[in-house]
Amino acid sequence: xxxxxxxxxxxxxxxxxxxxxxxxxxxxxxxxxxxxxxxxxxxxxxxxxxxxxxxxxxxxxxxxxxxxxxxxxxxxxxxxxxxxxxxxxxxxxxxxxxxxxxxxxxxxxxxxxxxxxxxxxxxxxxxxxxxxxxxxxxxxxxxxxxxxxxxxxxxxxxxxxxxxxxxxxxxxxxxxxxxxxxxxxxxxxxxxxxxxxxxxxxxxxxxxxxxxxxxxxxxxxxxxxxxxxxxxxxxxxxxxxxxxxxxxxxxxxxxxxxxxxxxxxxxxxxxxxxxxxxxxxxxxxxxxxxxxxxxxxxxxxxxx
Amino acid sequence: xxxxxxxxxxxxxxxxxxxxxxxxxxxxxxxxxxxxxxxxxxxxxxxxxxxxxxxxxxxxxxxxxxxxxxxxxxxxxxxxxxxxxxxxxxxxxxxxxxxxxxxxxxxxxxxxxxxxxxxxxxxxxxxxxxxxxxxxxxxxxxxxxxxxxxxxxxxxxxxxxxxxxxxxxxxxxxxxxxxxxxxxxxxxxxxxxxxxxxxxxxxxxxxxxxxxxxxxxxxxxxxxxxxxxxxxxxxxxxxxxxxxxxxxxxxxxxxxxxxxxxxxxxxxxxxxxxxxxxxxxxxxxxxxxxxxx
Numbered sequence: 001x002x003x004x005x006x007x008x009x010x011x012x013x014x015x016x017x018x019x020x021x022x023x024x025x026x027x028x029x030x031x032x033x034x035x036x037x038x039x040x041x042x043x044x045x046x047x048x049x050x051x052x053x054x055x056x057x058x059x060x061x062x063x064x065x066x067x068x069x070x071x072x073x074x075x076x077x078x079x080x081x082x083x084x085x086x087x088x089x090x091x092x093x094x095x096x097x098x099x100x101x102x103x104x105x106x107x108x109x110x111x112x113x114x115x116x117x118x119x120x121x122x123x124x125x126x127x128x129x130x131x132x133x134x135x136x137x138x139x140x141x142x143x144x145x146x147x148x149x150x151x152x153x154x155x156x157x158x159x160x161x162x163x164x165x166x167x168x169x170x171x172x173x174x175x176x177x178x179x180x181x182x183x184x185x186x187x188x189x190x191x192x193x194x195x196x197x198x199x200x201x202x203x204x205x206x207x208x209x210x211x212x213x214x215x216x217x218x219x220x221x222x223x224x225x226x227x228x229x230x231x232x233x234x235x236x237x238x239x240x241x242x243x244x245x246x247x248x249x250x251x252x253x254x255x256x257x258x259x260x261x262x263x264x265x266x267x268x269x270x271x272x273x274x275x276x277x278x279x280x281x282x283x284x285x286x287x288x289x290x291x292x293x294x295x296x297x298x299x300x301x302x303x304x
Numbered sequence: 305x306x307x308x309x310x311x312x313x314x315x316x317x318x319x320x321x322x323x324x325x326x327x328x329x330x331x332x333x334x335x336x337x338x339x340x341x342x343x344x345x346x347x348x349x350x351x352x353x354x355x356x357x358x359x360x361x362x363x364x365x366x367x368x369x370x371x372x373x374x375x376x377x378x379x380x381x382x383x384x385x386x387x388x389x390x391x392x393x394x395x396x397x398x399x400x401x402x403x404x405x406x407x408x409x410x411x412x413x414x415x416x417x418x419x420x421x422x423x424x425x426x427x428x429x430x431x432x433x434x435x436x437x438x439x440x441x442x443x444x445x446x447x448x449x450x451x452x453x454x455x456x457x458x459x460x461x462x463x464x465x466x467x468x469x470x471x472x473x474x475x476x477x478x479x480x481x482x483x484x485x486x487x488x489x490x491x492x493x494x495x496x497x498x499x500x501x502x503x504x505x506x507x508x509x510x511x512x513x514x515x516x517x518x519x520x521x522x523x524x525x526x527x528x529x530x531x532x533x534x535x536x537x538x539x540x541x542x543x544x545x546x547x548x549x550x551x552x553x554x555x556x557x558x559x560x561x562x563x564x565x566x567x568x569x570x571x572x573x574x575x576x577x578x579x580x581x582x583x584x585x586x587x588x589x590x591x592x593x594x595x596x597x
Contacts, residue, residue: 019489029397036436102329118336
């Protein structure tokens with residue numbers, strides 16, 4: 001018995017090999033979980049297709065899950081998610097990319113050390129606190145300034161989401177801009193270009209793939225964000241016609257209705273199916289970002 | 305005399321640059337002040353309610369008075385549970401990816417999995433936690449189900465941070481250790497991991513702080529509106545800070561009366577999260593100094 005134990009101990013190659021295999025298995029956990037998430041989402045979401053057809057579900061204009069007979073059309077929810085995300089991108093892309101350029105190219109070390117942590121802290125604020133802030137501070141403000149019936153609307157949600165995705169856009173863009181080799185800047189300066197011309201014609205084109213990746217990841221974060229849209233978007237399941245309309249994006253609908261939906265009833269299945277649609281959106285965003293990052297992976301200045 | 309390559313005068317170009325740079329600076333200032341504005345309003349409206357009673361008493365009179373102790377404890381349990389689950393898996397995944405895996409299809413697929421896991425909306429994690437842990441594995445709405453869901457959610461954060469930390473360990477350290485006759489495993493556990501520890505710990509704390517602030521995943525899997533008792537086992541339901549804020553701010557009949565409590569709870573949550581972030585930064589600095597790297 002003892003000798004057998006000893007044998008394993010003094011056989012490092014054996015141990016090494018098995019540990020490596022164990023490590024491999026554990027590192028596959030992420031893939032495994034991703035698959036598990038898909039399986040369970042589909043298992044609980046697909047049964048809704050017994051009630052409504054795929055086309056009626058995705059393009060149906062009416063979401064009245066609790067009325068009799070219920071209507072399960074999530075097009076208003078999709079429209080709300082897309083419009084909130086696009087509007088938030090209009091806010092976050094210029095602010096995020098411009099801040100990244102400022103931090104990477106212009107700011108002095110001291111200013112960089114002040115602004116960078118502030119932007120990073122913005123990312124650390126829990127989303128429910130941002131939602132709360134939007135509810136109690138921004139909403140009355142919007143109501144007063146624009147004289148609209150409710151401050152809980154598309155614009156408010158988009159502003160909050162915009163500021164939530166700025167840190168993502170800013171820090172990934174800044175990394176991309178900083179990784180442009182200094183020699184390229186120097187070459188541009190030597191040709192007589194000003195700093196601005198160097199940034200616009202040399203640095204930005206060279207870091208474009210990183211900036212686009214950051215924008216896609218930022219939008220992916222915005223479309224999946226739950227608490228903010230649950231608290232400040234207003235909650236009306238209709239296709240918005242102005243930026244002051246209250247809306248009900250997909251995550252808000254799932255979070256708000258799950259508690260009341262009868263277990264494994266049609267409403268419950270419909271909410272899981274909404275989760276599948278949301279999952280597909282973010283999966284698409286991530287695959288595109290991953291593809292761009294991989295395809296244009298910068299390996300030295302030779303690939304530029 | 306027109307030359308198609310002629311540039312506008314240098315004065316104009318410098319002026320254009322000045323305008324642009326002012327815009328850029330302005331954008332950076334807006335971003336920097338955003339956080340200050342949020343903190344200012346929360347502090348202004350919330351500092352009055354924060355006192356010893358608020359931090360050490362359970363809610364009273366159907367949550368219109370009293371404190372938030374059960375929520376603080378619940379959030380601590382959930383985020384610590386999440387990290388206990390995510391840390392070992394995360395560190396080993398990162399070790400495999402950084403120390404063993406050769407670039408190729410397998411590595412690419414694993415990375416794709418991690419990236420996509422990181423991008424899944426938190427509400428979808430909540431749905432998964434509900435379908436898998438709460439219903440399929442019959443854990444019920446419990447600390448365990450919530451901690452597992454949050455653990456999976458913070459896994460990509462931990463893997464990312466650990467990988468970054470492993471990358472900063474110089475290749476020469478590994479070569480020296482292998483050159484002395486150590487096996488790969490010995491090299492990893494006695495040379496690489498100790499050197500990477502500051503980075504890994506920072507990642508772990510950031511993971512906890514992310515888990516502590518999440519609402520959507522715990523509202524289906526662990527949290528309840530109100531429970532008078534502190535949890536006695538991991539199968540109990542609990543209250544959590546983020547969910548408490550949401551409930552007080554939207555679902556109560558006394559939304560206006562409990563406004564100060566909402567501000568106070570938000571402040572406590574922010575203090576917890578920022579405290580952890582600050583702790584992570586200080587710890588990293590301290591360990592780095594001690595290890596001379």
